[in-house]
Amino acid sequence: MSELPKARVATTSLAGCFGCHMAILDMDERLIDLMSHVEIDRSPLTDIKRFTRRCDIGIIEGGCCNEENVHVLQDFRKNCDVLIGIGQCAIMGGLPAMRNAIMHSDEPLRECLEEAYITGRNIRNKTHNVPNDPALPLLLDQVYPCSQVVKMDVQIPGCAPEGDLIYDTLAKLLAGRFRGFEPDRVRFD
Amino acid sequence: MSAAAPVDLGEVAAISARYGDDAGRMLDILRDTQEAFRWISPEAMGLIAERTGLSRVAVDGVASFYAFLSRHPKGRITIRLCDDIVDRFAGLEAVTRTFEEELGIRVGETSADGAVSLETTPCIGLCDQAPAAMINDVVVTRLDAKRVREIVHGLKAGLSPEDLISERFADLSPYERATHMVDNNIRHAGQVLLGPVPEDAGLKAALDLRPGQIIDTLEASGLRGCGGAGFPTGRKWRFAAEAQGDRRFVMCNADEGEPGTFKDRVLLTERPDLVIEGMTIAARAVGAAEGIIYLRGEYAYLQPLIEETLARRRADGRLGKAILGVEGFDFDIRLQMGAGAYICGEEGAMISSCEGLPGEPKTRPPYPVTHGYLGCPTIVDNVETLCHAARILDKGSAWFHAIGEAGSHGTKLFSVSGDCLNPGVYELPYGLKLSELLEMVGGEGAAAVLVGGPSGTMVARDTFDRRLTFDDLATGGAVVVFGPERNILEIVEYYISFFVHESCGYCTPCRVGNVFLQRAIAKFRAGLANPEDIDYLRDLSSTIIETSRCGLGMTSPNPILSTLENFPLVYSAMVKPSGDGLRATFDIQSAIDDARKLAHRRSHIFDRDFTQ
Ligand SMILES: Cc1cc2nc3c(=O)[nH]c(=O)nc-3n(C[C@H](O)[C@H](O)[C@H](O)COP(=O)(O)O)c2cc1C
Ligand code: SF4
Ligand code: SF4
Numbered sequence: 160m161s162e163l164p165k166a167r168v169a170t171t172s173l174a175g176c177f178g179c180h181m182a183i184l185d186m187d188e189r190l191i192d193l194m195s196h197v198e199i200d201r202s203p204l205t206d207i208k209r210f211t212r213r214c215d216i217g218i219i220e221g222g223c224c225n226e227e228n229v230h231v232l233q234d235f236r237k238n239c240d241v242l243i244g245i246g247q248c249a250i251m252g253g254l255p256a257m258r259n260a261i262m263h264s265d266e267p268l269r270e271c272l273e274e275a276y277i278t279g280r281n282i283r284n285k286t287h288n289v290p291n292d293p294a295l296p297l298l299l300d301q302v303y304p305c306s307q308v309v310k311m312d313v314q315i316p317g318c319a320p321e322g323d324l325i326y327d328t329l330a331k332l333l334a335g336r337f338r339g340f341e342p343d344r345v346r347f348d
Numbered sequence: 349m350s351a352a353a354p355v356d357l358g359e360v361a362a363i364s365a366r367y368g369d370d371a372g373r374m375l376d377i378l379r380d381t382q383e384a385f386r387w388i389s390p391e392a393m394g395l396i397a398e399r400t401g402l403s404r405v406a407v408d409g410v411a412s413f414y415a416f417l418s419r420h421p422k423g424r425i426t427i428r429l430c431d432d433i434v435d436r437f438a439g440l441e442a443v444t445r446t447f448e449e450e451l452g453i454r455v456g457e458t459s460a461d462g463a464v465s466l467e468t469t470p471c472i473g474l475c476d477q478a479p480a481a482m483i484n485d486v487v488v489t490r491l492d493a494k495r496v497r498e499i500v501h502g503l504k505a506g507l508s509p510e511d512l513i514s515e516r517f518a519d520l521s522p523y524e525r526a527t528h529m530v531d532n533n534i535r536h537a538g539q540v541l542l543g544p545v546p547e548d549a550g551l552k553a554a555l556d557l558r559p560g561q562i563i564d565t566l567e568a569s570g571l572r573g574c575g576g577a578g579f580p581t582g583r584k585w586r587f588a589a590e591a592q593g594d595r596r597f598v599m600c601n602a603d604e605g606e607p608g609t610f611k612d613r614v615l616l617t618e619r620p621d622l623v624i625e626g627m628t629i630a631a632r633a634v635g636a637a638e639g640i641i642y643l644r645g646e647y648a649y650l651q652p653l654i655e656e657t658l659a660r661r662r663a664d665g666r667l668g669k670a671i672l673g674v675e676g677f678d679f680d681i682r683l684q685m686g687a688g689a690y691i692c693g694e695e696g697a698m699i700s701s702c703e704g705l706p707g708e709p710k711t712r713p714p715y716p717v718t719h720g721y722l723g724c725p726t727i728v729d730n731v732e733t734l735c736h737a738a739r740i741l742d743k744g745s746a747w748f749h750a751i752g753e754a755g756s757h758g759t760k761l762f763s764v765s766g767d768c769l770n771p772g773v774y775e776l777p778y779g780l781k782l783s784e785l786l787e788m789v790g791g792e793g794a795a796a797v798l799v800g801g802p803s804g805t806m807v808a809r810d811t812f813d814r815r816l817t818f819d820d821l822a823t824g825g826a827v828v829v830f831g832p833e834r835n836i837l838e839i840v841e842y843y844i845s846f847f848v849h850e851s852c853g854y855c856t857p858c859r860v861g862n863v864f865l866q867r868a869i870a871k872f873r874a875g876l877a878n879p880e881d882i883d884y885l886r887d888l889s890s891t892i893i894e895t896s897r898c899g900l901g902m903t904s905p906n907p908i909l910s911t912l913e914n915f916p917l918v919y920s921a922m923v924k925p926s927g928d929g930l931r932a933t934f935d936i937q938s939a940i941d942d943a944r945k946l947a948h949r950r951s952h953i954f955d956r957d958f959t960q
Contacts, residue, residue, distance in 0.1 A: 226940050230953045236929045268942045289946075297943035297951050303934065310878070310929040 163196075166333055167214040169239060170202040173228040174255045174302060175221025178319040179246035180204070183218070185322025193326070196333055201238075210238045216332065217242045219311075222252040223303045227296035236309040241332065244314040245325065249305045253318065256302040268300060313337065355389045364399045371400040372722075374410050374704030378417050379645075379687055386422040386462075393419075413706035413852075415469065415688030416645045423458045423465035425503060427451075428482040431468035432607050433842040434765050434828060438478040439492065444468075446493040450500035464503070469688060470846055471607035472646040475765035475828070476533045476772050483509040485648035487529050522653035523617070529649055532614050533772030536788065538759040540739050540748070541615065541732070542775045545622055548666065550741035554629045555674055557741075562633040563589060566737060569745035570757030575601055575693075575730030576800070576824035577899070581737060584727055587717035589634040591725035596636040598627050598679075599702070599721065599728045602643045603686055603693035606801035607846060608826030611761035612731040614773045616643075616650050619735055620657040624681065626734030628671065629741055630727060631679040639681040640721070642698050645688045654683055690850040694898050695728040697852065708852045709898035732761055732825070752778035756817040760825065764789045767831035782821065783812040791829040796836060796915070801826035802843035803903035806836075808914040836918045840907045841869045847904035858901030861892040865908060872922045876932045879923050885912065 172180055180203065186193065200214050201207045217239030223229050236242060247253040261267040272289045276282065305311050315328055324340075331337040363380045367373035377396055381388050388411050397404045411417045429435075429444055448454050451464055458465040474480035477489035486509035488499065502512050510517040513528050520528065537543050554562050567582030588596060600623060604612040615623060627639050641654060658681055661667040671677045689707045691697045696710035699721050720726020729737075736758060740748045748758045756778035762785065765771040769790025776785070782799065786792055797807045799816070800823035807814060807821065814820050830839060844866045853859045868885055871877045889905030896902050912919060926932060936954050944950060950957075 226936065226943075226951055226953050229934075229936055229939075233930055242929075266942070269946055272946070291947050291949075293949060293952075295947075296953070297940045297947060297949075299939040300942045301939070303939070306931075308931055308934045310880070310926065310931065 165196060165198040166216060167200050167212060168197045168202075168216045168218065169200045169210065169214045169235065170204060170218040171220065171231055171235060172203060173219060173221035173232060173249070173305075174224035175246060175248040175253070177203075177220070179220035179248070182246070182317070182319035182322055183325060185319075186326045187322065189326050193329065197329075210234070214239045215241065216329075219244050219249050219305055220246055221248040222255060222305055223299060223308050224255050225296040225298050229299070229303075229308055232305060232308050241312045242305075242309065243328070243332075244305045244311045246320060247316065247318040249311075250314045250316060252302040252304045256304075259301045268298060272298075316340075355385050355392050357391060357395055359384060360392045360395050361399065364396055369399040369401075370704070371402050371406075372704040374400065374402075374407065375414070375684070375687060375701055378407075378411055378414075379685060382417050382687075386424060386426075387418045387420055390419075409706050410704065413689065413708075414645075414686075417687055421458065421462065423463050425463060425484055425509065426465045426467060426482075428467045428469040428472070429455070430470075430472045430474060430478065430480045430482075432471040432475060432478065433839055434471075434475040434608065435478040435480065436842070437766070437834065440479045442493055443479045443481075443491045443496055446496040447500065450497055469646070470690065470849060471605070471609075473604055473610040473613050473644070474530065475608055475610060476763070477531055478765070482646065483512065485651075486510055486513060487646075487649050488512065489530060522656045526617050526650055526653050530613070530617070531772075532617060534614060534618070534775075535764075535770050535772040536774040536776060538775030538777065540751070540759045540775065541619065541622070541735050541761065542773075545619065545739065546742065547621060548625055548672075550738035551625045551628055551666070551672070554632055554741045555672060555677070559589060559633045559635065562629060562741065565745045566633075566740060567745075569740045569748040570752075570755075571733065571736050571740060571748065572756070572818060573730055574732035574736070574760065574824065576606065576803070576822075578818045578822055581729065581733055584717060584729070585630060585633050587715075588636075588720075588725045588727045591718040593718075593725040595638065595722070595724045596634055597721045597724060597726040598630045598634065598636045598639040599695075599698065599726060600627050600639070600641040600734055601693060601695065601698060601728050601730045602641055602647065603690075603698060604644055604647070604731070605690035605693045605850075606803065606824055606826055607843070608763060608765055608798065608801045608828040609824055610763045610765075611773050611825045613647060613650070615731050615735055615761070616647070616654065620654055621661070622735045622738050623731055624657060624661060624667070626729075626736070626738040627681060628666065628679055629738055630729065630734065632677060634725070634727060636727075637678050637680070639679060640684050640702055641681060642684045642686060642692070642702060644692075645686045648685060651683065651685065658683065689852075690846075691852045691898075691900055694900060696898065698728060699726065706852075708854050709900075711897060730824075753817065755819055760816070760823075762816070762823070762827050763825045764791070764827045764829065766829035767791060767794060767834070768829045776816075778817050780816050781813050782807060782816060785816065785827065786812065786829070789827075789829070793831055794829045795832040795834065796830040796839075798826070798828040798830070798839075799823050801828070802846060802907050803899070804906065804910075806839075806907065806910045806914055811914065836911055836915050837869060837873050837922070840911050841866065841873060843907040844869055844904070847900065851900060851904070852898075855895065855897045855901055857892045857895040858897075858904065861888055861901075862904050864888055865892070865905060869908065871933055872919060874933075875922055875924070877919075877923045878926050878931075881923065882912070882919055 199205050201210050217235040244250050258271045264270045276289045364377050367377050393407045397407045453459050455466050479491045480489045563586050571581045572578040669678045684702050686692050692701045692707040694709050697707045701707040716726045751758050759775050759777050762774045799821045848862045851858045893902050
């Protein structure tokens with residue numbers, strides 16, 4: 160593999176908690192070996208904010224809760240050959256998608272924001288307003304799993320996924336040998 | 349809620365007392381309360397909870413489970429339009445529109461004076477005379493705009509639903525009432541059930557046998573259950589006879605909810621004695637003293653006929669103590685009315701329903717034959733199966749075994765509806781080719797035939813030579829014919845929605861998975877599907893099938909799976925690969941619209957004309 164040009168990888172965290180990025184670090188010393196085969200482009204790890212070139216692999220943490228998430232995800236789809244969703248937030252919407260459960264209301268988004276910023280029991284918000292700075296991206300009506308917004312090629316389950324599983328998947332993908340997961344690796348515990 | 353009749357709690361108490369304040373009879377208590385006041389008010393629920401010793405939420409759990417029970421006031425007359433796919437194709441839309449116009453309310457609403465509610469309901473078992481509707485317990489068939497106007501004008505002029513059927517309704521016998529409302533449409537009478545049947549010959553023969561010999565006879569006949577699962581009836585009875593228990597029960601499954609099935613309706617109308625004879629023989633065979641007929645709420649118009657038959661048989665010693673003079677052979681039957689829940693046709697759910705619980709299936713094993721109604725050994729058999737059993741006892745197992753073919757003995761009632769000249773009930777030996785049946789019914793032009801209802805198989809023209817047997821095209825009786833002008837995906841979407849509506853909600857894969865299937869099919873219909881959505885349909889279907897608790901979830905993806913297999917072009921014609929990998933189904937504009945309104949600003953990413 161060493162003669163081959165390095166694979167280019169980009170990562171991003173959308174509506175996630177960065178736990179999945181931490182899990183990438185759980186590959187421990189194997190990271191060193193991996194880094195001899197990959198080069199990291201756009202990513203919070205490198206603080207590169209825009210794609211410098213087309214990438215082989217894009218790793219997405221988190222689902223889409225606002226318009227900026229959608230924009231970034233679409234950008235990743237356009238600039239990466241293989242998109243990997245990592246963690247339950249990317250795959251299913253995860254914890255942020257709890258707000259999708261507000262269904263009995265005619266205005267679920269308003270209800271959600273008011274409870275979060277104004278009426279909730281433990282709120283200490285002296286302004287009594289929902290934040291509305293023009294720089295804030297608009298929220299989506301629901302939290303969407305990535306696969307509803309763009310085509311995802313691989314999804315690595317877990318919250319966060321084990322470092323071993325992430326390493327295995329990446330190593331196999333880089334070697335062109337990824338054929339899906341062994342059923343016993345895909346479990347929730 | 350202003351137009352609601354005041355709820356007389358004294359009367360609620362009287363209803364509850366009528367059932368001994370027994371929590372096990374909760375469905376009856378709530379049904380009667382619903383009938384008396386057209387809803388089950390919070391106060392009524394509280395009182396019933398108190399009297400039966402249940403918690404208020406437990407009562408609420410039952411009341412909210414059944415479609416025919418309502419927790420807000422309904423009109424004195426409730427019109428329920430049968431919203432089956434066959435009715436849709438037969439002109440339901442015009443019928444609905446006319447009802448809405450004439451009544452001045454929309455489906456789902458109750459008129460301001462509290463007189464009428466208009467609703468839709470899944471298949472009410474009248475596909476052979478669609479479009480059909482229920483008006484309270486009365487059914488009306490073959491509706492068109494003209495008939496709808498007559499009905500509404502009649503009701504507005506103060507006629508009762510019964511008056512709409514006949515001016516001398518009160519003078520008619522229960523049988524005449526039923527046949528005034530509904531045609532039997534018996535198109536072909538076979539030699540077992542719909543031909544001449546001597547009265548109680550099977551029961552008399554059974555009383556000359558020991559119980560074990562009755563079961564031997566059934567086992568030798570090869571009879572298999574007609575409700576859909578096809579379990580050997582003799583074996584079921586033997587299990588129940590051998591199970592430990594102080595009480596045993598015989599239940600007749602007259603819930604007939606599979607869309608497109610209506611043969612039990614005809615048997616209950618034409619052969620009510622034979623059904624009860626079959627139950628009585630079953631009681632003798634397994635040692636049961638108590639029986640229940642579970643009649644779907646949609647067939648309430650048959651209730652008087654069945655009650656009359658039961659009363660007559662009690663009066664002349666064919667039910668009750670020492671039946672036909674046989675000392676020690678005591679057996680009686682109660683009629684349990686359902687309340688609009690397809691899932692109650694599943695035997696475990698039916699038992700739950702009879703126990704006064706929400707109609708949820710039970711975890712299997714244990715099976716009803718050992719732990720059924722009230723935990724006692726119970727056999728649950730379909731109406732048709734019980735009729736066959738009575739005939740086998742009369743004519744002998746060899747006679748029955750010789751009809752049909754290996755593995756599928758005897759005759760079967762097929763309920764044929766849809767795009768054919770002669771919809772109705774056909775009694776035919778097992779083993780016929782589907783094409784032969786289509787010829788008989790005048791459905792040769794069919795493009796697709798759904799055999800066995802939505803949980804069965806959608807068959808395409810090139811395989812109409814498949815055969816109607818347990819080993820090939822198994823069916824509880826439904827055969828729905830679709831002409832070439834019908835849209836297969838529309839049919840599939842309808843049936844998946846049916847399962848979404850009827851899932852009891854206990855298992856997540858069934859409750860949620862079917863909603864996902866419904867959305868996926870909508871995506872295909874809208875032309876927004878990608879090739880990988882076909883794999884998604886398959887994957888999700890197998891998850892639902894593997895992880896659901898009862899037969900509903902285990903078969904609910906069948907409309908999709910069988911059309912994927914037999915009509916692959918219908919799907920492939922609708923998919924478009926997406927070149928850029930962006931999902932056409934995701935609409936950013938509608939996704940941010942709520943936020944745009946709340947924030948009073950536009951999107952600097954997605955609004956092209958954005959200026960600050
Ligand atoms: C969702 C569901 C609905 C069913 N509906 C009916 C029904 O309406 N009538 C019926 O006889 N069996 C129905 N069954 C089958 C019953 O569970 C049971 O197998 C049958 O009543 C047994 O009687 P048999 O052996 O005489 O067929 C249904 C099963 C499922 C899973
Ligand atoms: S999947 Fe878990 S670890 Fe990953 S972003 Fe979501 S919450 Fe965090
Ligand atoms: S499979 Fe569906 S209908 Fe059956 S028990 Fe589960 S949720 Fe209820």
